[in-house]
Amino acid sequence: MSFAFPAPVRIRPTARPQRKASPLTRFSTRALALPAAALAVALGVAGCGARTSDDPADAGTAASASCVDTSGDTVKIGFLNSLSGTMAISEQTVRDSLDLAAEEINADGGVLGKQLEIVAEDGASEPSVFAEKAEKLISSDCVAAVFGGWTSSSRKAMLPVFEAKDSLLFYPVQYEGLEASPNIFYTGATTNQQILPGMEYLKEQGKSKIFLVGSDYVFPRTANKEIVAWAGANDVEIVGEEYAPLGHTDFATIVNKLKGSGADAVFNTLNGDSNVAFFKEYKNVGLAAETLPVVSVSIAEEEVGGIGIDNIVGQLTAWNYYQTVESPENETFVAAFKAKFGEDRVTSDPMEAAYTSLYLWKGMVEKAESFEVAAIQEAADGVTFEAPEGTVTVNGDNHHIAKTALIGKIGPDGLIYTEWSSDGPIEPDPFLEGYDWAEGLS
């Protein structure tokens, strides 16, 4: 190994007359000897582990010796969501529905007869903290599976940890696709279950000039790249593509560009506070949902109140679940959620996907009759659950789930009502392999 360290700088190397007060002269040799010796000993003791050329199997077994304890009458699972920082307001709602699901499952006798014991952690809205806490949950708490994450960056940060430790993550939020890890189950929508149906709906409505506006991060940029490729093959013109930094609140320029672009519809991937400013500005310049509709993919029931119902009523959203979905499963879910957390609370797509993810894990474990990762991966294909959004089925190849796409319209009461739905669940296709126009995207 050859790690070169800079030697401590000797400010005055020249010899000086012996003088008590010079801190330098009495310094040099001892100063270097201690840490140098310590470092040498340490590196000697540490030795060197596997190099990349070594047999990977050895390194693998050393890293992934699972410590999950299933001998008692409980089994540990981890919930990892941001409870502080900018994402806390969204992720707390996901944590609430995970808690609800765990409570229901425990009341119903647990999983394989074992009660769920929750280890809760705060991801603090920072990817590196998500990675740290994921490792803590797997290595120190020995959980059987982890549920959580929201932003793409948090998922990307956790992915190497789950792969290296060979553990399982259930990720409940719609995302930009182009990923399929054997150690992650994606229970939110991938692009062909949310974004493409949104575009196809607009095309069906006769819209042919689309303006793209989004926050400047991975999800909007990747989604828009796919939309541009889709538009090229569908005779739809993209008349503008604008990004605002996350948290940006001055939309005068972007809305003016939008107004002047001749667009007949907007596809909106803005996130968080930016939506408030965008829709206010949109209304200020005299635009209206009837003539220039906006399809949003990051605005759910939870966000409508914050944006202001007046600013956004009549606009469209693309998701796989709304609180207003009519099914007995959803009625039970909404009633249970309101009973636990309050009548004024609403349920949204990511919350439903998180709730569903816990039941899907339960289904996989029961099918595998084991909490072991390999057995669950083996058993995952075809596991179904009658979710509030409808029947969902796990795809064993890419670990996503088949979901029905729903285009909704925001009503005057702040809830979202289904305008259009796909013909049954859409098979997940994270790499868009089934679409000719998507060739070369990934």
Add this chain to the structure above:
Amino acid sequence: MSPRVRFWGGLAIAAALLFGVAPALLSDFRLNLLAKFCCLAMVAVGIGLAWGRGGMLVLGQGVFFGLGGYIMAMHLKLSDAGPGGVPDFMLLYGDGTVPGWWEPFRDPVVTVLAILVLPALVATLLGLAVFKRRVRGAYFAILSQALAAAFAILLVGQQKVTGGTNGLNGFQSFFGFTLSDPVNKRMLYFIAAGVLLLMVLTVRLIMGSRYGELLVAVRDQENRVRFLGYDPAVVKTVAYAVAACFAAIGGALFTPVVGIISPADVGVVPSIAFLVGVAIGGRATLLGPVLGAIGVSWAETSLSESFPSFWIYFQGALFILVVAFLPNGLATVGRFFRRRRAEPADPVAPEPEPALETSGKAS
């Protein structure tokens, strides 16, 4: 106890803890966390020099931390991709080709040199430009913070070449050693701990030298130093560059230890967090910044594990207590009591020996 005995005693204890006790007692996971804290402490050592001794309120160390971290991350991504290969995220989000300015970082030697030199060079140029114009105090703080904000926005916007908000992650190996192997993680910890001790020694050398005395003089009376014929801008720039170099090394080791570097690790908030640790530990002392940075990070981790929903309030309370009762940091707690007992001492002068010689150019 003389300051010298205290220093060597403290260092010996620190070395024994870092190299003996910690590896023996901590699990691999905890040891890796300690390695991360050591990386953050490296930034703190630099801030202790620039802020504590030099009086420059460096609110943008995230920039240099990020430069080091991203340079290392680029090398790790390229070496994972193999000779001539393209990192995975570029295939997903970019056009599948490696930009020209990435290419030099395929070479490990260039990478290490770049980590050591590039951030220090940036800091030197910036420092000369700013300090020559006598920009000081709050203006300098605002400027350095704006720089951190701009750097993070730049990284986010250039998703095709920097990974955007996701940052760079998913490293397989570190200079040929597989990162998933716990033994190699241990090695990384020892490297981080060793480098941290070397940095503390370097700062000790600087603090004890005539340059160190000049730096304190510039902090306390910049104009008098100028009238004596020194150029305070050069004196400050050197400390700023050293702090930048330390931050870059911290970032470079943070990347393989944590496994990710993203704009969230380099922007305004982490830049302030670096400063908070230093302030709590004691900015003008030698070991204060290190203890502060490690202590604050450790408290953050353990509090958030025990109280995931409201740990942040505990942390806030801790900050208020320290600032209210120990404005010079936890490292001065001993002095606080001694001062009560005996005669008052200058709280920011740990080296009472007078400078006997003041000739020679600084830097």
